[in-house]
Amino acid sequence: MVLYYFAGFFILIALLPLVHIKHWAVRGWDYVRVQTSFLQAFVIFLILILSYPERDWQWGMLIGLIATLTLQIIIVIPYSKIYPVGRKRPKNTSHLKKLSLITANVLQDNREYDKFRDLIYKEEPDVFLTMETDKKWEAELECFEKDYPYTVKVPIDNYYGMHLYSKYKLTDTRVEYMVEEDVPSIFTKVHYRKGDPLNLICVHPAPPSPTENETSKERDAELLLAGKKVRDLNAPIVVCGDLNDVVWSRVSRLFRKMTGLIDPRIGRGLYPTFHAEYWYLRFPIDHMFHSQDIYVEEMRRLSYYGSDHFPMYFSLLIKNGTPVDTHPDLDKETEEEIEENIEEGVEAH
Structure with missing residues (x-):
């Protein structure tokens, strides 16, 4: 019974x-x-x-x-790996430009700075994003500024600080607080080649939980507001960060539908990143979405370094050529659902 x-x-x-x-x-x-x-x-x-x-x-x-x-x-x-890959790498890659990226929620209270620095030194990404970074973490990451001279620093002591380090020039950089006044997002252009840059959006919305927001309204609104900004951009585009949402949720799927961006996990595996200390309780909540002129050459979950999140490594191959608008048309019902979610999130805050 x-x-x-x-x-x-x-x-x-x-x-x-x-x-x-x-x-x-x-x-x-x-x-x-x-x-x-x-x-x-x-x-x-x-x-x-x-x-x-x-x-x-x-x-x-x-x-x-x-x-x-x-x-x-x-x-x-x-x-899962038994499903067809959403965007296969072409056989001839001579016309593609490579760019590597690491995203890492370092856990603000984590003091194993050396392990994280060693990870960056080992992988040598072109760009890396850190989340939950405060002034202490900022000081510990100063050693990278020689190799990564282009930075965006948003040190906040509330578990939503954010730092971006790039070997390539960044322009049109802005930090926005789309829904909550203490939860930042970074918008920038990465000039990794001659010609048109990569549009990079870094987000880390607050999750629905007993200790954070009571509902997912704020998180959903932030993700969909980022999606609206994506629709104003031309490819290539990358959106990355700790989204505090699983890839199969209704809002994540709505985000992909409105932007036309590709989730590289499709056909490759879950890559669960949180919680790093409990193998039986892990979820895929650290994401990277990319436009259709980008191919993922390599995608890896990196080693544990004291945080409650594993970092993610992406090696991207990006087409050269004139940027295009690849965003899909939306039906009225989808547009209304997007606006309703955004309005609910703004009002909830």
């Missing part, structure tokens, strides 16, 4: 994220679809072995559990 109570619980939490309730207690179940899928499969196995259904309601529970497990697999399967 207890197994059927578990079955009912797992059916409920698999379906809850599909509703438009934005409270953290509902949205949180979206994060654990992989973990709960394994638990669902285990409960199904136990029911068939130990407590085979005898009544109609028990059969209903078992069928419901199998159906929601199937749903969860359908949702997460694109982020």
Whole structure:
């Protein structure tokens, strides 16, 4: 009998994220679809072995559990290696320009500076972004300014500081507080080649949680506002950072739909980045999205260095040529959903 109570619980939490309730207690179940899928499969196995259904309601529970497990697999399967890669690298890459990028939520209270510095020295990215960096972290990262002379520094002692270091010239740089006055985003252009630069957007919205925002409204609005800014830009474009959202969520999918940007995880794997200290409780929340004139040559989750997030490494191959507008047309219903989400987030703050 207890197994059927578990079955009912797992059916409920698999379906809850599909509703438009934005409270953290509902949205949180979206994060654990992989973990709960394994638990669902285990409960199904136990029911068939130990407590085979005898009544109609028990059969209903078992069928419901199998159906929601199937749903969860359908949702997460694109982020596995058995799924076709969303954007394959071309055989001839001579016409492409390479650019490497590291994104890292360093954890503001993390004091293992040497490990992070060693990681950057080892990987030698062209550009790297740090999040949760305060004045202490800024001082510890000064050693990179010789090799990375172009910087954007936003040291804030609230776990939302942000620093960007680049070997290439940055122009049109601005720091914006799109929804919350203490949560910054960086917008800049990276001149990694002669001609048109890369439009780079770095974001780190606050998550829905008992200790942060009660709902996901602010986070959703910030991501969609970034998406609106993407639609005003020409390719090449990269949006990266700790989005505090899983890649299969409704808002993440809406962001991709409105921008036409590609999620490189599709066909490559989950690359769960948080929580670095608990292997059984990890989610893919550190993201990079790119425009269609960019190919991902390499994508790696880097080693642990004391933070609660793993850093991510991306090697990008970018087409040369005249920049184009690659953003899709949106139907009225999608536009209304975007505006509604943004309005809710602004009003919630």
